[in-house]
Amino acid sequence: MPEQLYWEDVSEGMEIPAFDKIATTQMLVRWAGASGDFNPLHYDAVFAAAIGTGRPIVHGALKRQWLIQLATDWMGAAGFLKKFSCQYRAMDYPRNMQTMTVPLAGETWHCKGKVIKKYIEGLAHQVDCDLKLENGKGEVTTSARATVILPSRNP
Amino acid sequence: MQSEEISRLIGKNTGITIYEVEKGAIRRFTDATGDMNPLYRHEEFARKSQFGGIVAPPGFFGWPIKKTVDSALLVEFPPELISALDKEGYPLASALDGGIEFEYFLPVRAGDILSATSTLKSLRERAKMVFFTMETIYLNQHGSKVATAQAQYILRQLAPATIGQESPHA
Numbered sequence: 001m002p003e004q005l006y007w008e009d010v011s012e013g014m015e016i017p018a019f020d021k022i023a024t025t026q027m028l029v030r031w032a033g034a035s036g037d038f039n040p041l042h043y044d045a046v047f048a049a050a051i052g053t054g055r056p057i058v059h060g061a062l063k064r065q066w067l068i069q070l071a072t073d074w075m076g077a078a079g080f081l082k083k084f085s086c087q088y089r090a091m092d093y094p095r096n097m098q099t100m101t102v103p104l105a106g107e108t109w110h111c112k113g114k115v116i117k118k119y120i121e122g123l124a125h126q127v128d129c130d131l132k133l134e135n136g137k138g139e140v141t142t143s144a145r146a147t148v149i150l151p152s153r154n155p
Numbered sequence: 156m157q158s159e160e161i162s163r164l165i166g167k168n169t170g171i172t173i174y175e176v177e178k179g180a181i182r183r184f185t186d187a188t189g190d191m192n193p194l195y196r197h198e199e200f201a202r203k204s205q206f207g208g209i210v211a212p213p214g215f216f217g218w219p220i221k222k223t224v225d226s227a228l229l230v231e232f233p234p235e236l237i238s239a240l241d242k243e244g245y246p247l248a249s250a251l252d253g254g255i256e257f258e259y260f261l262p263v264r265a266g267d268i269l270s271a272t273s274t275l276k277s278l279r280e281r282a283k284m285v286f287f288t289m290e291t292i293y294l295n296q297h298g299s300k301v302a303t304a305q306a307q308y309i310l311r312q313l314a315p316a317t318i319g320q321e322s323p324h325a
Contacts, residue, residue: 027187030187031187033187034180034184034186034187035184039248051249052249059252060251060254061214061252061255062187062188064214064255065190066188066189068212068214069189069190069192069212072190072212073192077193077194077205078204080205080259081259082258082259083258083259084213084214084257084259085254085255085256085257086254086255086256088251088252088254
């Protein structure tokens, strides 16, 4: 883990360290098992075509989890995620597999965020952040807002 | 849908679902998202942290209400809602996730036993689409509220010819 972030280190407008994610059909099956969401929309091409999405789509909840990780990686082990909300704005599609382990070329998403508000509520040193998932064309397909409690150097 | 029927459905709930938070399930969950945070998987690191042991990541809460049973897709909805929507040509198996809002009060620790109840909070129909919100309250084994979630769902009405054929879990 990187060094712990403190509330005093944060300023409004500050960017949160970004990272990239990809999704493969294999990863979606894994997520289905781990999350308990077995909707065939995410791994069955015939079902997805019949339901109207054309082909299988990435689980909204997996995209949500990537943005939660963006916040929790940044806040560190001494932080606490107090609120998190997200909206799905567009569908995203996984990469198919080339071999058992190697995906074909396809979409890469950029998880990005910035601090929009820094304040004290009661005894809690808090920050609000806007987070987003951008596809390769720069379109935001998932947006989120997180409220994080950070440790203070002067509690 | 008739507005009387909608008001009859508001407040219906799923009943309580109990779920034990297992370390292995936390690991599989974070493996699936690619989140290697040691708070979720490294015993010693987690023990020395503010939490005193392994915790589940925020968002782990899909689990308690989505059991791996035949009707996996449907246990998160009240039965009255499922049948009412099915009758109108909105099979819940085709529900799209519209977004979610979490509020967290306490950490979820490995070994916790959570109970979750989901209640229909609102529903509206517009242009052959239904939008509804389910509120889920999560309690731990001490009866303390650990989190609440407001989840939005979107359903599109299927053409009459396909009604009854597109609902594999019904």
